[in-house]
Amino acid sequence: MPNQKPLNIGLIGYGFMGRTHSNGYKRVNDFFPELAYRPVLKAVCGRTAEKTQEFADQWQYESIETDWRKLIARDDIDAVDICTPNNSHAEIAIAAAEAGKMILCEKPLALNPEEGERMIAAVEKAGVANTVWYNYRRVPAVSLAKQLIDEGRLGRIFHYRANFLQDWTINEDLPQGGAALWRLDAKAAGSGVTGDLLAHCIDTAVWLNGSITDVSAMTETFVKERMHNETGKMEPVTIDDACAFLCHFGNGSLGLFESTRYARGHKALYTFEINGEHASIRWDLHDLHRLEYFDHADDSIVRGWRSVHCTDGDMPYMDKWWVPGLQIGYEHTFVHQVADFLKSVETGEPCNPTFRDAQETQQVCDAVLESARTRQWKNVG
Amino acid sequence: MPNQKPLNIGLIGYGFMGRTHSNGYKRVNDFFPELAYRPVLKAVCGRTAEKTQEFADQWQYESIETDWRKLIARDDIDAVDICTPNNSHAEIAIAAAEAGKMILCEKPLALNPEEGERMIAAVEKAGVANTVWYNYRRVPAVSLAKQLIDEGRLGRIFHYRANFLQDWTINEDLPQGGAALWRLDAKAAGSGVTGDLLAHCIDTAVWLNGSITDVSAMTETFVKERMHNETGKMEPVTIDDACAFLCHFGNGSLGLFESTRYARGHKALYTFEINGEHASIRWDLHDLHRLEYFDHADDSIVRGWRSVHCTDGDMPYMDKWWVPGLQIGYEHTFVHQVADFLKSVETGEPCNPTFRDAQETQQVCDAVLESARTRQWKNVG
């Protein structure tokens, strides 16, 4: 531990995700003492020097940059972490790969599959470690779901359903664009809830249940115009406020997905449920430390959904934290991903989801948006 | 009360629904003493005399018939209650209307909209009272949801989602057809989960949220062949085991519906959720005495989903039963529908859903099945 090797991080973008990632880097070695590497917060990059310095001071980054190209050019940066709006992921990632940097990229990977392809080509050509921050894979309960499925406990899968429901854009007076609101501007975000929220649902689904083959989708924009922060004028809203789709998985199961920012009463309700021949699983981000499990093999008179409090040491990642009954929270998913990334650097194994893994979600999102546009079923990829 | 007028019931079919309806007739005056009519269990009709007599003895029907045409021809029958498989609803109902009988018909109304039209024409020409047993409208919590929506508490509606999940047909050895299993035979049932389960979801949705305009659906038959009880041979399964669809409502909200008999862990989980501008509602048949309610107008620090235990006297129907905290169950929905039907006989007002009301569900089901067949969006009606 005293002789952990440093891994110098260069963070680009210091918004909400900049905070979650920074916390991951700073916490990881306290709880994963066996790691061979220790992240060093070498530099953070933002467009405004003053605000960037403020962030650097708070989180103890050693230096700042205001041009991401300079950050990438620095010899003392081992890994570049991309936390900028979606429309700059491709350009930065490709440049970073060419500069031989490891890359940790926020989700979604790109604006569209074409960008994604170029990013994959770049990292694979450069042979650099790469991963995409689909952090919900590393909620202990979700990792446990993966384990249960891989153990064959569910048997043949019949149904997968997921939704991601929020309610923060119902107010018509909320503006679009700029700072914290770039997610409402399709130019910066690529799409609305599809890339922001459904991408999470799709990533988890593909990980747990395999490929999606075809989709039928609908999207809706409930508020048609909002004041744009950059122009100061009312502008058409270009994102999808809500999106739902039907799909088939390659394993023959049926899927149902929905996402919206107009579901009054839900702050960030991401849920999924998987129904198998022998057992079923469901999970809910609002109580992320629990996994619901139903096992048909139980004696019929005492058979029921079990609420598993995922805080025991034999559950994924939970030997690192406290004692049974004491829950962890949202931010720990990022600590886990940093830990897994550092292990992958040590072993040379990929850290899932790689850019290539994440491209599958990109393709599904693309098919979803295309299906909604054309009102046709669309094949994926 | 001693001078209530008799209303003579002739029940056709004595399966599961025959029991729920009979119970409704026998219980109603004990709890709704103000009613002007008292149902009299005049006759029950079934194909097998012995079994029909056994049912009559148990439930105290005064007589039996083995030919429904004879039952309809009897002068001492005021109202005919149709509890037979779906493929005989139309023929019986039209004959009963022509005989001037009131009609209470099990859901779904018919095998298809064409049959439905003929049934509507018949009852309207005859001018006879008619209703369809979409009993879930009369769960107190569901009636309360209707009241809250009609009071405008939700404001503009953005989303409606519903599902009806069961798991009783996962076993491949379960045969199809005959007695209790006619629901697995498309010839008798018309369709699978669409007419059996989704019809309930659609009826409630249309009642609460207005018309559905267009749908995109998928269906699946997971087990392709089952032994048929009538032929004793393996036969192709002709019903839909699962069905899901996207839709738009006339009020601009988006809908998402799903039903299956392959959702391990769910016995009869019918849930719906409605998200409005100001408030949201959700309900679950497995805990039918509760309504979940979220009101955005609550103080933000104590805002959350409320679990309303629908057992107080100021909630729909609940002044008739016990005291706050003491729940009623499934069977009471039928008592309520009988009560409302008797009131409608007294006042001459229709008892919802009438055949005409129920036809809308028929049309949606038809569009759903057609959309699934053609993989196209379909308009309703």
Place this chain on the structure above:
Amino acid sequence: MPNQKPLNIGLIGYGFMGRTHSNGYKRVNDFFPELAYRPVLKAVCGRTAEKTQEFADQWQYESIETDWRKLIARDDIDAVDICTPNNSHAEIAIAAAEAGKMILCEKPLALNPEEGERMIAAVEKAGVANTVWYNYRRVPAVSLAKQLIDEGRLGRIFHYRANFLQDWTINEDLPQGGAALWRLDAKAAGSGVTGDLLAHCIDTAVWLNGSITDVSAMTETFVKERMHNETGKMEPVTIDDACAFLCHFGNGSLGLFESTRYARGHKALYTFEINGEHASIRWDLHDLHRLEYFDHADDSIVRGWRSVHCTDGDMPYMDKWWVPGLQIGYEHTFVHQVADFLKSVETGEPCNPTFRDAQETQQVCDAVLESARTRQWKNVG
């Protein structure tokens, strides 16, 4: 079934319990067709002829009486059902026993153990069938709990905790005494929540977990004076508004009980939980169709409390009702007790809890009230 033997019921008191029992008598043969007896609503007795007749008309009792002694004297009455306030149970029951009538007595058995002893002596001397309406034993989930314990699934028991929480007397303007409010008058009720609510908790506990040996209790009367309906004046409140006690069971486990009518937010929340070496159970009257079950033998990674929806045919009483997933409610507990009583009449076996069984609860209540008065631990019996 056509040849079931009549069992003529004479009901004394037609308040809330008069309704629940009458419903039990009228429903039982529809759902328990195998019974040899059919209850006949022969007579109901109340002090006011007009109101009694109104009740008789609604529930179809054949006749009325206004003097319970006359009812007991009638030759055409087989069984007397006592639904009067607690302070008349003993007198009526003893007279009924002496008249050779079977007796179904509302709980609590008596005002105190001394009365209880005399009642037991009377029924045992007369050799008449007798039972006390501790109806919660016959909630299917509670009967299932009994079965699980008897099967040894819990192992050694460490803890039993129960509470019965209501909030209907918080309002200081609520009067005491008379009609529906005799429960607030110690002269009529004997005690407050102890006899009314804790008696239920104690009955279930003794049935499930065996005898209670000693108790330490506290009681409180939060509102000291209320207008008395009979005098029209403010009078001291003589009942216990709240009562809690610690206890030991004979099996070495610890007990904790609480009851109140001042628990804002709880209408009629009766819950219990039992912690055993191998498994635990909990139940809640507000969702009476569910039993929570925890089994330590489950694989540790999928171990959790199971929510068992008690609606399957292999659970106690549930083969009599509907299909899995469709819940029954409060009133069914009385139907079940009538069914069991009728079976006991047929077989000559006692129908639990008999007067003698119910006396144990009486003794615990007595020790609880005495402990509260003296602020000392008290032995039971």
Place this chain on the structure above:
Amino acid sequence: MPNQKPLNIGLIGYGFMGRTHSNGYKRVNDFFPELAYRPVLKAVCGRTAEKTQEFADQWQYESIETDWRKLIARDDIDAVDICTPNNSHAEIAIAAAEAGKMILCEKPLALNPEEGERMIAAVEKAGVANTVWYNYRRVPAVSLAKQLIDEGRLGRIFHYRANFLQDWTINEDLPQGGAALWRLDAKAAGSGVTGDLLAHCIDTAVWLNGSITDVSAMTETFVKERMHNETGKMEPVTIDDACAFLCHFGNGSLGLFESTRYARGHKALYTFEINGEHASIRWDLHDLHRLEYFDHADDSIVRGWRSVHCTDGDMPYMDKWWVPGLQIGYEHTFVHQVADFLKSVETGEPCNPTFRDAQETQQVCDAVLESARTRQWKNVG
């Protein structure tokens, strides 16, 4: 922020609590950037040099000590954090106070009230900042409960009930004493669940609902002998495995408390519920990010328990973390207490609970144990 003043921490004991506190020190400035002080992990003290060094390496303490007297004597230590077994709190704290150090002491404050008095005298004489780690006060939902009560939303309080249920000592083969098991040895711990678990319940209760005046308690030791890790022999178990008590609060409300390590199915279930005239509150450590709230002023038809997801920025501490819907966990309570302690150092105001505040819990625990021994009601203090 760059110019935060260092506050040098000397940690004594590096067990479970040593980890939670260290994490608090390391995280606090990332999330509370406005603080004037920054904790510096100057030294950790343990009896075994090797293990202490291992902990120091993992958590990045600058140095180690193996004699707590040496740690206290160091000039470069500003604050001493006591995480040793309970039987050394008094000696260390008094010495630290005499050395002029600030003190953060793990709970319970002491083995008994006499020790507590001496500790209070020492810190007050020395005029040093002091606090006790009753961390559950700083769960956002619990702090919110305090706020709601202080705002008068509950009105007159009638009932307070709390329990802390675990199941980790049911196995008879679990030894007592030594390392992680000193909690099972009364010599080291003072008592069993009373000081370990009930102390938490009492601290919260006194904070939320005011003083407890008198108690009636029972304790039990279910497993009478366990192998002692230090002697290698079977020895009598000297702690209380379970403890329950009744009490009165100074405000006239009734209290009911229970704790055990034999409640199968509960890992660390700390719950409390408060019933007031107007509103009620309940909370559960297993879902610590939720507060249940019932407001009688709600419209009766939509009145129910609200499940408040305590993740919004207007709730206590939650402006420091993520966005609505994203929960924090157990460890954050310690971060909050460090933040509040640092603020108190800055302002000179006490950081609750001080030693004096925590003494009240000590007195209640003492009365509880004495009441259990004597089977008498005991006054507190």
